[in-house]
Amino acid sequence: MKVAIQGIAGSYHHQAATALFEEATMVECDTFEQLAQSVDRGESQAGVMAIGNSIAGSILPNYGLLQQYQLVITAEYFLPINHCLMAIAGQTLKDIEEVQSHPMALLQCKPFLNDLENTKLVETDDTAAAVMRIKRNHLKGVAAIASSIAASLYDLEIIAQDIQEEKLNATRFVVVEKASQPETENSNKATLNFTTTHEAGSLSRILSLFARKGLNLSKIQSIPIPEQPFLFSFVVDVEFVELQMFKDAVREVKSLTKEFNIMGIYKAATL
Amino acid sequence: MKVAIQGIAGSYHHQAATALFEEATMVECDTFEQLAQSVDRGESQAGVMAIGNSIAGSILPNYGLLQQYQLVITAEYFLPINHCLMAIAGQTLKDIEEVQSHPMALLQCKPFLNDLENTKLVETDDTAAAVMRIKRNHLKGVAAIASSIAASLYDLEIIAQDIQEEKLNATRFVVVEKASQPETENSNKATLNFTTTHEAGSLSRILSLFARKGLNLSKIQSIPIPEQPFLFSFVVDVEFVELQMFKDAVREVKSLTKEFNIMGIYKAATL
Numbered sequence: 001m002k003v004a005i006q007g008i009a010g011s012y013h014h015q016a017a018t019a020l021f022e023e024a025t026m027v028e029c030d031t032f033e034q035l036a037q038s039v040d041r042g043e044s045q046a047g048v049m050a051i052g053n054s055i056a057g058s059i060l061p062n063y064g065l066l067q068q069y070q071l072v073i074t075a076e077y078f079l080p081i082n083h084c085l086m087a088i089a090g091q092t093l094k095d096i097e098e099v100q101s102h103p104m105a106l107l108q109c110k111p112f113l114n115d116l117e118n119t120k121l122v123e124t125d126d127t128a129a130a131v132m133r134i135k136r137n138h139l140k141g142v143a144a145i146a147s148s149i150a151a152s153l154y155d156l157e158i159i160a161q162d163i164q165e166e167k168l169n170a171t172r173f174v175v176v177e178k179a180s181q182p183e184t185e186n187s188n189k190a191t192l193n194f195t196t197t198h199e200a201g202s203l204s205r206i207l208s209l210f211a212r213k214g215l216n217l218s219k220i221q222s223i224p225i226p227e228q229p230f231l232f233s234f235v236v237d238v239e240f241v242e243l244q245m246f247k248d249a250v251r252e253v254k255s256l257t258k259e260f261n262i263m264g265i266y267k268a269a270t271l
Numbered sequence: 272m273k274v275a276i277q278g279i280a281g282s283y284h285h286q287a288a289t290a291l292f293e294e295a296t297m298v299e300c301d302t303f304e305q306l307a308q309s310v311d312r313g314e315s316q317a318g319v320m321a322i323g324n325s326i327a328g329s330i331l332p333n334y335g336l337l338q339q340y341q342l343v344i345t346a347e348y349f350l351p352i353n354h355c356l357m358a359i360a361g362q363t364l365k366d367i368e369e370v371q372s373h374p375m376a377l378l379q380c381k382p383f384l385n386d387l388e389n390t391k392l393v394e395t396d397d398t399a400a401a402v403m404r405i406k407r408n409h410l411k412g413v414a415a416i417a418s419s420i421a422a423s424l425y426d427l428e429i430i431a432q433d434i435q436e437e438k439l440n441a442t443r444f445v446v447v448e449k450a451s452q453p454e455t456e457n458s459n460k461a462t463l464n465f466t467t468t469h470e471a472g473s474l475s476r477i478l479s480l481f482a483r484k485g486l487n488l489s490k491i492q493s494i495p496i497p498e499q500p501f502l503f504s505f506v507v508d509v510e511f512v513e514l515q516m517f518k519d520a521v522r523e524v525k526s527l528t529k530e531f532n533i534m535g536i537y538k539a540a541t542l
Contacts, residue, residue, distance in 0.1 A: 033385075057331035057494065212472075
């Protein structure tokens with residue numbers, strides 16, 4: 001089975017995909033759009049895509065990609081992120097003049113990096129790509145922030161570990177496929193996208209309906225539609241005990257929304 | 272008056288600050304945290320900070336900075352973003368081998384950049400910083416994505432304009448200060464942060480209250496609190512016709528929330 005990931009071996013996407021699919025060939029993609037295209041064209045049977053993070057919030061453009069390529073969410077996975085600082089062996093923190101990593105990883109290690117004086121920060125496409133480049137070019141004085149797996153895979157030495165600001169920093173990954181999986185009795189979570197008119201109370205009516213039907217809200221985000229200033233689009237995750245509760249709610253909610261789209265029905269994961 | 276911005280002269284922050292403050296000395300900051308610190312320490316009387324974008328959504332870490340440094344929002348401003356591709360004079364699109372810009376600008380011009388084959392994309396801290404560096408080092412074959420103002424300020428030639436994906440791409444900036452401005456009759460919008468228990472319907476009860484009191488929701492986003500999995504934090508913008516409506520709603524909403532914080536009361540801006 002071929003699974004598209006963003007980044008290369010040793011990336012956090014690779015870790016998430018390995019946990020989700022025991023035997024799979026990874027299709028390494030440079031960008032999230034290439035990942036979506038790979039699944040859309042059937043070059044990969046599934047994709048594993050980061051969709052949000054406990055610090056930076058949702059990766060909103062990825063919701064847009066799922067809609068653009070009409071992909072559905074069939075599973076989710078929370079990966080605890082433990083960032084390590086790594087470099088060519090034999091160096092200490094004092095030798096490091098430059099730190100390379102993905103912008104999200106640099107952001108998550110901000111207090112640690114603020115304490116390093118006179119250190120240049122360089123953004124890269126992928127955490128593991130920085131590690132590989134340092135090894136290949138034997139770059140001294142340059143460190144990367146990535147997972148401990150990337151350090152062992154590319155044979156760099158870990159100088160500092162667990163350097164992220166929040167002790168519990170998790171990234172939420174979703175499995176995306178071209179067609180829905182048949183719903184099972186295990187399905188207890190759904191991701192929805194809907195549009196309401198900009199009138200006081202239209203969202204609260206929808207959320208009350210969900211509450212009445214026993215649906216628990218686990219995420220909500222309004223998405224501005226600048227070219228249509230009186231419309232609002234929302235991405236919402238709901239959890240439920242029985243699939244029938246969800247189906248009942250969906251039947252009624254459609255009359256309260258202008259557009260209503262189920263982005264996926266799947267089994268909720270825990271951290 | 273000293274106003275802290277993120278980036279240098281010619282950056283979009285600079286443009287927003289110039290529109291908001293007619294006569295001000297800009298305090299150029301490398302990072303959003305330095306901007307917040309400059310205002311916190313009184314080195315600047317105000318800061319102008321990007322807080323969201325119509326494509327990428329909220330800049331969630333900036334809400335965190337406002338809370339960390341206890342800054343209040345006193346105004347908002349929407350800046351329409353028209354990205355231009357610019358380079359040393361005398362070059363055409365075919366000469367460009369590398370495009371530099373802020374990750375957000377690169378993201379916003381994705382379809383345009385996808386059409387350029389064999390072009391390397393390089394992320395920089397600031398759109399205008401890339402422009403300045405290209406000019407200073409007379410870099411041929413390298414283009415930057417930035418505003419037309421940056422092109423004229425640093426004397427680069429515009430090769431292509433309005434290259435962003437969405438015709439109407441706007442960034443929302445807020446003015447942040449150390450202390451609230453006295454509310455005026457003009458105040459008709461507020462940014463709130465509150466925490467609810469994770470029970471079905473607790474958010475819908477709050478939103479119904481807002482609707483009943485005549486408050487219009489213009490933004491909502493749930494923020495995960497990973498270390499406290501049964502609590503939810505929300506950032507909400509509400510608009511109202513009379514300040515008294517808002518004050519009435521606030522008095523009642525406190526009993527429905529665990530923590531409730533007014534991040535600012537100000538006059539709503541339009542695009």
